[in-house]
Amino acid sequence: MFRTARGNRTRPGSLRIRVGAAAAGAFLVAGCSSGGDGPGEAAGGVPVVEKGKLTTCTHLPYPPFQFEKDGKVVGFDVALVDLVATRLKVEQKILDTPFENFKTGAFLNSGECDLAAAGMTITDERKKNVDFSVPYFDATQALLATKKSGVTSLADLKAKSKKLGAQAETTGESYAKAQGFDPVAFESSDAVLNGLRTGQVDAIVIDYPVVQGWLKDPKNAAEFTLGQNIETGEQYGFSVKKGNTALVAAIDKAITDAKADGTYKKLYEQWIGPLPQTTP
Secondary structure (H helix, E strand, O other): OOOOOOOOOOOOOOOEEEEOOOOOOEEEOOOOOOOOOOOEEOHHHOEEOOOOEEEEEEOOOEOOOEEEEOOEEEOHHHHHHHHHHHHHOOEEEEEEOOOHHHHHOHHHHOOOOOEEOOOOEOOHHHHOOEEEOOOOEEEEEEEEEEHHHOOOOHHHHHHOOOOEEEEOOOHHHHHHHHOOOOOEEEOOHHHHHHHHHOOOOOEEEEEHHHHHHHHOOHHHHHHEEEEEEEEEEEEEOOEEEOOOHHHHHHHHHHHHHHHHHOHHHHHHHHHOOOOOOOOO
16 A cells, blocks of 8 residues: 555545547546446457447546546647547547556456556566556656755755655655655645645655646746756656557557657647657
């Protein structure tokens, strides 16, 4: 079990379901299981857990990769998976699930989802339980601190004996622990930000694009300061049930084609910002 900081909301065990048309985000429909018409087959003979759907497990919110806006689930991950769904001639359906299950592939193995998309770093440990697509995003971690803390680095944090927070079961949490910290673990990215805002912690380690998004809000920019950028060599990938080679091939093809025809660049700039020159 992971620790959730006191006072922050935790998710119930049931799944929240959203369905959306390709490239249009996902709509809240309510329910507790995938239901539908049962297993089916998408274009190219790719098996899917629900006929006519490409069911995606995610964990909300995690802007700019997936989050709710105007009743829809949108974001960079959502837009990329929509490309896969279009290729397979099905509609993307999104399930909001606990993040700890992404490490084990639980919802993939149980047949509730076809793939997982949650700003998830490809690691050797996770590869034991799931198969990954080609990398679709080069990630770094960042330190975000309250301005009143005077913290700009992890060294400052140790020297000043300040409290560090991170999202539970993420590589940010793992990195913090590897540096000798015992971070307060929060269940979601919004809980991480709330923990920083309410003084439960003085600084947090989380993916840099998430911090970028937060600091676009003038209120956050006035209250928090961006500290060190932490290069960890991480890359994100979409995961599928082990052995589902047909779906991996479809995802890889969609990502590769999007990078070749400019669609990836357009989506990256829409949801994240300028595309780094080093990104393939």
